[in-house]
Amino acid sequence: MRLRQINKNKPYYGTPRTKEQMSADADHQRSKNEKYLKALKTLAEKDPEGFSTLAPELIKRSIWNLNGPDPYFSEKLSNWFEIAYKWEDFGDILPKETQLRKRIQVDAPRIDRLPENQTRFFEKLTQKFSGDHQRWDAPTRDQFIILGMLAMEGTSGVRQGKLAHFMGNGLDGIGGLPSSNAIRAAKIALSRYAKPIQLFSPAKGNGDERLHSFADEGLADLVARFVLSQKASILLPAAMIHAR
Numbered sequence: 001m002r003l004r005q006i007n008k009n010k011p012y013y014g015t016p017r018t019k020e021q022m023s024a025d026a027d028h029q030r031s032k033n034e035k036y037l038k039a040l041k042t043l044a045e046k047d048p049e050g051f052s053t054l055a056p057e058l059i060k061r062s063i064w065n066l067n068g069p070d071p072y073f074s075e076k077l078s079n080w081f082e083i084a085y086k087w088e089d090f091g092d093i094l095p096k097e098t099q100l101r102k103r104i105q106v107d108a109p110r111i112d113r114l115p116e117n118q119t120r121f122f123e124k125l126t127q128k129f130s131g132d133h134q135r136w137d138a139p140t141r142d143q144f145i146i147l148g149m150l151a152m153e154g155t156s157g158v159r160q161g162k163l164a165h166f167m168g169n170g171l172d173g174i175g176g177l178p179s180s181n182a183i184r185a186a187k188i189a190l191s192r193y194a195k196p197i198q199l200f201s202p203a204k205g206n207g208d209e210r211l212h213s214f215a216d217e218g219l220a221d222l223v224a225r226f227v228l229s230q231k232a233s234i235l236l237p238a239a240m241i242h243a244r
């Protein structure tokens with residue numbers, strides 16, 4: 001997938017000085033977190049009702065920051081908040097087959113070095129996906145998710161069922177536009193931003209097996225760099241971002 005190219009020059013070792021700095025940073029982070037935990041414990045004791053109201057949101061945001069959206073785990077987490085916390089520790093409900101990891105840092109492409117058509121396209125993307133992603137409307141959020149997922153798989157493509165799953169509503173949708181229509185609408189909007197560049201290849205297949213893909217590998221790599229450099233990258237599947 002695309003991230004093999006994005007990370008191909010990433011070193012797997014460091015100098016002794018680099019390792020020493022990393023160790024110092026880790027110690028500093030650990031010390032700071034211990035202070036934060038003490039502060040949270042104090043708040044829980046001083047204002048138990050207020051803390052019980054705020055704590056679930058803090059936990060949810062931390063999970064999203066680390067691992068991105070996961071509808072199955074979200075349901076399990078909601079159940080834990082409602083009742084399972086009485087007999088299960090939080091660590092016990094975390095997925096056993098995966099490890100929560102920080103997302104990789106990727107620099108956005110230098111658009112001033114790109115052809116004019118691509119420069120205009122990335123300027124439009126920057127404008128479109130500006131501001132706080134938590135306040136985006138549903139179409140903007142869908143467009144970012146679809147753009148990112150397709151870019152990271154390039155011409156290999158992503159099946160419609162997977163896109164629908166990570167849009168959070170399944171193929172039939174929930175209380176609104178069916179996912180097939182939402183995906184189509186998002187791709188049309190993104191294609192308009194890219195004109196005269198052909199952004200996507202024609203989709204193939206039907207239902208959840210329908211395959212959506214980028215038309216050009218090189219552009220897909222650039223778009224992958226763009227989406228992964230954004231804070232909104234937490235909306236994308238963590239499994240794709242961490243793949244090697």
